[in-house]
Amino acid sequence: MTNAQKNRIIDKSFQAFGVVCTFFGLAILAVLIYNIFEEGLSRINWDFITNLPSRRPQKAGIYTAVMGTIWILVMTTLIAFPLGVGAGIYLEEYTKKTKLASLLEINIANLAGVPSIIYGLLGLEIFVRIFGLGGSLLAGSLTLSLLILPIIIVATREALKAVPSSIKDASMALGASKWQTIWNQTLPASIGGVLTGVILAISRAIGETAPLIVVGALAYVPFAPSSPMDEFTVMPIQIFNWVSRPQHGFAVNASAAIIVLLLITFMMNGIAVYFRNKWQKKIKW
């Protein structure tokens, strides 16, 4: 066998291996989804969504967890959206390229890499104890807001960076102040990218379990929360709770709840992708 032939065989073998690896990833995804749907789909009905938790798997529902997740979603958005986008604007448009600015950048990169459970410890000590919020929705959403802040900031900065400076110059030259320029030109032109980042970040927050367990979200909450100071549980914690129980009925419940959680997650990711595409199509400079 000549050298060239040998090389060609190696090349072809690697290509085959590449196909296998790629489909391995996709196949696992398919198996995971198939398994969960097979086990849980028949369990999903209106009662399952609207029932309160119960010790008997057939009667147990996810109502309190769904309501908790919705509360967390809304409150985290209200806190993290303005703070994250505001911080992104400040860092991208108002800071000069100084040592301090690069320190801020390193800091945010590091925060993005801090494990979520560490944010849980922060929330436990600061919000739950020192602020005295207890294991409330407010403490939980404040904790999650800090967790996703770096994601929103980075996405906002990327989106703002993509707006050509010629547009900003034109606005400034017409006598617009810096903020008028940002509000009227830079933000509208980058809103697609900003929203994409925010939605992806919120979707991450919805799937988080560990930090909320640490701040004291409960596995068993008899009633749906009705104010930000109420105790709560969320879908991932409800799933965790059911997964940890030995009876098969709860595993079925966990699968069914996972279907609902996955639908929410995929829907949010879908919306994010939609925003990104729409935005890319609309603006060609």
Place this chain on the structure above:
Amino acid sequence: MTVKEPMSALVKNPQGAPRKNTIIEARNVDVFYGKFQALKDINITMEENSVTAFIGPSGCGKSTFLRCFNRMNDYIDEFSIKGEVLIDNKKVYWKNVAVEELRKEVGMVFQKPNPFPKSIFDNVAYGLKIQGINDKTFVEERVVKSLKDVALWDEVKDEMKKSALALSGGQQQRLCIARTLAVKPKIILMDEPTSALDPISTAKIEELMFELKKEYTIVIVTHNMQQAGRISDKTAFFYMGDLVEYGDTKQIFTNPKKERTQNYITGRFG
């Protein structure tokens, strides 16, 4: 610190009585980017309702100087300036000047057409909108007038809601000029406004400058020597941060006093 009246923050030049007709004046202007000196001791005066052309090789400081008149250099981190720039006998770089007010008086047109990703109407109305002017009929009249002034009205009057990005390059640049006119500046700065355009669009914009001269003072940076010769009353030649020669355009092009000017104009370098 708050400024309500336009230009009220620009103090009267304390020394010397205002000279008639002079609208832009620079006295001993030095500009630095960090340690690099981009402009060296520039002194110049420009008259009302004239067209002044800045010429010179790339990196000679002409664009930098142009941007001193509306302080578009403010956002460059290492920028610093010494000396005085006066517009209407008011100090441009006085610390209490509201730059936003200054830029309403000194408009600017850029090298590449840079319309906002908005409708044609919104582009022209933008300057009024940010001033907080909401009177619909007033805004509409001003928009139409501005578009007529740049001879774009007939081409776009039926599609004012259309995105400005759909216009051709030449149309976009005229739109950008209209957008500047709508704010009613006294001075219009043009930074190589035709360098990205085809010859026909260029001719249209040059034609437009003759009209605009009646109402506005124009300062234009150009790489195109013929253009400078055709449109300007006065020409300033910059080289490596120095203002080498400044005078009537005819004189500069036919009988330059400095050898460097001569060499540049005849194309021996640049």
Place this chain on the structure above:
Amino acid sequence: MKFSEKIIVALLKFAASITIITTIGIIMVLLFETINFFKEVSFWEFITDKEWTPLFAQKHFGILPLVTGTLLTTLIAIMVALPVGLTIAVYLNMYAPKGFRKTVKPLLEVLAAIPTVVYGFFALSVVTPFLQSIYPDLAGFNALSAGIVMGIMIIPFVSSLSEDALYAVPKTLKEASFGMGSTRFQTSFKVMVPAASSGIIVSIILAISRAIGETMIVAIAAGQQPRFGFDPTVPIETITAYIVQVSMGDVPHGTLEYRTIFAAGITLFAFTFVLNSVSFWIKKRYQEKYD
């Protein structure tokens, strides 16, 4: 500047300063409770004792079992994610048709978007039984299953970020290699991967950092038995799983048990902080090189 605009800028500045406050907050909180912890437990015991039993009557406070548990699951995860992820990256960049790459990359990224509690359930109810059918002695809770599933979860970190790095390599390099008669395989591993090495290393470090901090998969599938050693077939406990275990119970503030989770937390934080800093440093240097 107008007064109203000054207020807006002040608000924006406040928003930005929250990131600084968060970092300071994390460090202060961890340090404060850890210092209290070391008032009762000797530092030497913490780093040398091979048993971690703070919740038992016979208390031991050696962090090593949690550290080995964390390292073991991370190691297994990387052994899955690195070869698979890197192969996918090279395949998508050098072999696959463009349209295929455009569809498959976001599909694989879905793997990283799935909530980790779902993976935990998957590891416990699908992967562990499957592995037991091959190796019957495998315990119901084990590091192997959790590590493998964690590896699957971080595949897109390696594959997408490495592919981005390969994509950023100037086309001329690739063409030069092909021009000399190299195969795609040779070009990939002799030219492209070395040229993109810093980006690839960053992606691997980020994946490791993610695996070390991952909580729910190990909390559900790896067990709750701190064990010093590297046996992947038996139940273990990671740092993160321990914090969850304590948080699920009702541990009152101010007790030694409460402080153990902060001592464990600061250990975890130190690991990820070092990894993140290294990756940031590499990234910065790399950018300077190409600009």
